[in-house]
Amino acid sequence: MRARLESLLFVLVLLGCTKSNPQLVPIDGQVTMDGAPLADHVVTFTPVGDTKGSGALGSTDDNGRFSLTDVRGQAGAHVGQYKVSLYPMGSTGASASVVAMGHVGLPPVYIDPNRTPLRAVVPRSGGSVEVLLTATGQGASTKTTPASNEVN
Numbered sequence: 001m002r003a004r005l006e007s008l009l010f011v012l013v014l015l016g017c018t019k020s021n022p023q024l025v026p027i028d029g030q031v032t033m034d035g036a037p038l039a040d041h042v043v044t045f046t047p048v049g050d051t052k053g054s055g056a057l058g059s060t061d062d063n064g065r066f067s068l069t070d071v072r073g074q075a076g077a078h079v080g081q082y083k084v085s086l087y088p089m090g091s092t093g094a095s096a097s098v099v100a101m102g103h104v105g106l107p108p109v110y111i112d113p114n115r116t117p118l119r120a121v122v123p124r125s126g127g128s129v130e131v132l133l134t135a136t137g138q139g140a141s142t143k144t145t146p147a148s149n150e151v152n
Contacts, residue, residue, distance in 0.1 A: 024076030025126035026147070027056070027068040031086065033106075033133040037064030040089045041106070043131065045120065046113045051080025059089060077122045084118035084131060084142060086110050107137030118142055 027045075031038040043066050045056045056077035058066035068077045088106060109115050110133060120129045123146040130143040 023078075024053075024070055024074055025079060025122060025124065026075065027077045027122055027126055027129060028058075029066055029068075029129035029131060031060050031064045031066065031131040031133065034135050037062070038086075038106075038133065039064060042087045042089055043068075044085045044087065044113060045077055045082040045122070046085065047078070048081050048083055048119075051078060051082065051122075053078040053080075055082070076126065079122050079124050082120050082122065083113055083116050084120050084129075085113040085116045086131075086133075105135075106133075107135070109137045110140070120144055123147075 029043070031041060031043060037060075039060055039062045041060045043058050043060060045068060047053055047055055054071045056068040056070045058068045060066045067075070069075055070077060086106060109117065118131065118140060120131075120142040121144050122129075123144060125147040127144055127146040130145075131140075132142065133140045
């Protein structure tokens with residue numbers, strides 16, 4: 001009898017977890033600094049407000065392109081609003097103290113997830129997010145293009 005109760009409890013927990021875990025949607029994008037692709041940076045999406053999950057991240061390639069993965073390693077991000085921050089990857093050769101001081105060509109305001117002015121919305125359909133940075137740290141923006149749900 002006890003084994004049956006434990007099994008039932010396990011199934012109920014699984015069902016509860018499944019319903020409280022919203023679906024991830026595919027998100028990719030590109031990061032540019034003053035119009036030029038920004039390579040070798042980690043792009044971090046930190047949820048704000050009622051956005052579910054613990055966030056998502058991706059790394060930029062030579063063309064500044066990235067694809068987001070949630071913090072559990074699954075492709076995509078939860079629908080909602082996010083703060084966007086960036087961090088140089090170690091392959092740039094910068095020491096930790098240089099990176100922490102913001103002396104890697106990236107204004108410090110973009111590195112700190114608590115100070116970043118960048119915000120992005122992940123739409124229900126998924127899509128693409130352009131992160132448009134400036135070397136001065138002022139006037140940066142993001143632009144989200146929802147994925148097309150049309151079937152040809």
